[in-house]
Structure formats: C-alpha cells, structure tokens
Amino acid sequence: MALHRQIVDGNQDLAAQEKGLNFMEQSTFAKVISYAKSTGPIPQGLAPNEVVLQDVPIGQQPKALHLEALDVNGDATQVITQQLATGKIVVFHDISFVGGQERMVLGFR
Amino acid sequence: MGTMVRIFARICGVSVLGFLAFAMGCGRFERPRIPNVIVVPTPGSEKTGNYTLDNYKTDMAAYIAATTGTVNNTEAMRLRNNMISGLMAEIDYAFYDYETKLFLNQGSFRVGSDLLQLGLAAAGGISNGSRSKTILSALLSGVTGSSLSVDKNFFRQQTVQAISSSMESNRDRIKALILTQEKQDVSTYPFQAARADLIHYFFAGTLPGGLQNLQQEAGVRAQDQRKQLENQMQAPVTADDIACATGVNQAVAKAFADNKLDQVIAFLQAMKVLDAGQSPTKDKIESSLRALGWNINTDATLRKQYCEEAKKAKLIQ
Numbered sequence: 001m002a003l004h005r006q007i008v009d010g011n012q013d014l015a016a017q018e019k020g021l022n023f024m025e026q027s028t029f030a031k032v033i034s035y036a037k038s039t040g041p042i043p044q045g046l047a048p049n050e051v052v053l054q055d056v057p058i059g060q061q062p063k064a065l066h067l068e069a070l071d072v073n074g075d076a077t078q079v080i081t082q083q084l085a086t087g088k089i090v091v092f093h094d095i096s097f098v099g100g101q102e103r104m105v106l107g108f109r
Numbered sequence: 110m111g112t113m114v115r116i117f118a119r120i121c122g123v124s125v126l127g128f129l130a131f132a133m134g135c136g137r138f139e140r141p142r143i144p145n146v147i148v149v150p151t152p153g154s155e156k157t158g159n160y161t162l163d164n165y166k167t168d169m170a171a172y173i174a175a176t177t178g179t180v181n182n183t184e185a186m187r188l189r190n191n192m193i194s195g196l197m198a199e200i201d202y203a204f205y206d207y208e209t210k211l212f213l214n215q216g217s218f219r220v221g222s223d224l225l226q227l228g229l230a231a232a233g234g235i236s237n238g239s240r241s242k243t244i245l246s247a248l249l250s251g252v253t254g255s256s257l258s259v260d261k262n263f264f265r266q267q268t269v270q271a272i273s274s275s276m277e278s279n280r281d282r283i284k285a286l287i288l289t290q291e292k293q294d295v296s297t298y299p300f301q302a303a304r305a306d307l308i309h310y311f312f313a314g315t316l317p318g319g320l321q322n323l324q325q326e327a328g329v330r331a332q333d334q335r336k337q338l339e340n341q342m343q344a345p346v347t348a349d350d351i352a353c354a355t356g357v358n359q360a361v362a363k364a365f366a367d368n369k370l371d372q373v374i375a376f377l378q379a380m381k382v383l384d385a386g387q388s389p390t391k392d393k394i395e396s397s398l399r400a401l402g403w404n405i406n407t408d409a410t411l412r413k414q415y416c417e418e419a420k421k422a423k424l425i426q
Contacts, residue, residue: 027405043331043334046339
C-alpha cells in the first residue's frame, strides 16, 4: 500500500497532535506508521513533525491512535507496560516536538 | 633549550621541504598573463583605452558644460554614458583582479597551514620525548585553530566560491540597473545618480558586499522555506472534525461493503472531485476519496465544506 508524508505542527500540545493524527488517518483511509521531528532545516519558531502514513483498504481502518510523551532520555518502560495492560501495542516511538520542545513520543493503538 | 632547537629544526625541515615541493610543482597558476592591450596600468607610454583620471576630468568638464545653461541633452547623455562605461570597465578590471587574488590568497593560506600541520604532525611522530610531542601537538592545534579563525572571521564560514558567486550576482543586478538607466535623459538620470550606482556597483564586488548579499539571500531562502513548510502543515483539528472524518470513513466503508455507492458519488460530485453524470469505477471513487482526504488536512475551508456536503449527502448526521 502507498506511503504518504505530512507535516504536523509540533508547537501544538500532545492532545492536539493526537487529534491531528487521528483525523489524518480517518480522512485519508490510512494508518500512521512513524512519527518524528522533521530532519530537514527548521526555520526559527517552527517545530515541524513528520508523519508517515500507509494506506489501508477501505473498511479496515485500525483503532484510534493514542500518544504519550516523555522526556527525551526518559524511561518508557512504565508507560509501555501500562498501555500493554490495556491491550494496546506500540506503533512508534521517536523524538518529536511537543509544545515546541523535543520529547520522546510514543504512539499506541 | 637544546630540545626546543631540535624540535624547531624538525618542524622547519619538514614544512620547508613540503613547501618547496609544492612551489616547484606548481609554477604560475593564478591566471594567464594579462594581454598588454588590457593590462592596467598601461605598459610604457602606449594607450590601451583604459579610463584614466585625466579622461574622467575632461569628460566631467564637458558634461558640466553640456548641462549648464541651455542643456544639450544628447551630448550630455553621450558624455554621461561614456563616463559610466569607462568607470564600469575600470571597476570590472579591479574586481576580477581582486577576485583572482581572493581565491589565490585563501588557497595559499590553506596550503601553507596544511603544510605546517603536516610538518608538525610528522615531527610529532618522529620525536622521541613525550615533552616534545606535547609541544608539537600544542603547536599543531594552534595552527588548526588559526585556520578555522580565518574562515570564521574573514569568510564567515562561507567558501570563496560562494562569496564570489554572490558578488557576481549582485554586481550583475546593479549593472543591469545602470544599463537600463542609461536610456534616460540627464534630467532623470544625472551623472551624480549614475556615480552613486557605480559606487554601489564597486562595493558589491567586495568581500563585505558579497557576504552581505549571501546573508540576504539566505534570509529570503529561509522565509521561502518557512512559507513552504507552513503551507504543508496540517491545519488545527477540532473534535468535530474528527467526528466528521470518522463518520465519513465508516459510511464509506459500509457503502463499499454493500456496493451501494450512490451517496458517496453524490458527495464527491458535490466536492467537485468527480464530474457530474459520470459512472466512476470503485478504484476511481477510492482514489478520489483519498486525494480529497489529503486536501482537507491542509485546507481548513475545504474541510468545512467537506463536512457540510457529507451531511447533505447523508453520509453523516
């Protein structure tokens, strides 16, 4: 299935970014497979995150995405354990901008 | 003291040998010999057509005469343009000579500091005492540091090539402006205005002028990049937007499963992504839905219309 890239505003808080990603999945019939801060040159004041989505067959939309954020060097064990206990699995974990600052962001569904 | 002398002798030996090898191997490489008909100053008493201060004084006196009292516009324009062309040629000569030296000087400095670094590193390698090695590595870091300092302070960490193209592009821009102005009469474009432009033209071909132009270009590029990035960014999403997109997604999934696509087609036609009266294939409908989905991510107005039309087509409540 085809892959697509989109830029998300990393100056937004985590909840707004979660909404953004879920809207993107639903409106484009796709699923997020990776999410991280943009690697290219970043103009001052902007905090772009880059999301990669993969098309899914219509009717096979996966469950909604849930985001968690930690300090860049934080320990993700506890968060992952909590989410696994609720039946969710890790979709991605990488450094992204949240509120304009670099954080370790984990995506679960 | 004896150790220091030996160290110095080794450094000099290796560095000088390297320099001699370089100098003997290269010869004249900065530019070919300048032809006598171009070179400034004129060789001997021959005239080569270069614009001298005497030429300038004569033209200037004639120009003042032509623009005083009853203005002889044709003659004044001819004299003004003659002065412009003469001065421009002199500025061009000075610029290209300077540009060549700029390349050469930076190259010589780099070669010199590279040779010295190689010499110091080699001497460090063949020195016996640990003290000598310490002194040599301290000297080596000093040489490397001075090379970086020249790059940082004189060239603002830009390459000579980048500065040179920046100077040339800035000069071309000003030259084009002057040549366009030459068509104006002397009341609109007097020589004083041309002189100001020529001064600008001269300074565009200097190191600070080139660096300043580079900085301005970088600023414009950064602004363009910023705009481009902002245009690509997803517009902020509300809870209503998610409810709408999820509702459309589910309705489309059901329509595909039931093979009842009339409402979906009507919706896509209302959004003008399918032509009215068309009987599109399932693949066409699917690709249109996906493409529209991407567009509503960056365009908030289109997103609003999307949800309104989805309601009208009864895909969502």
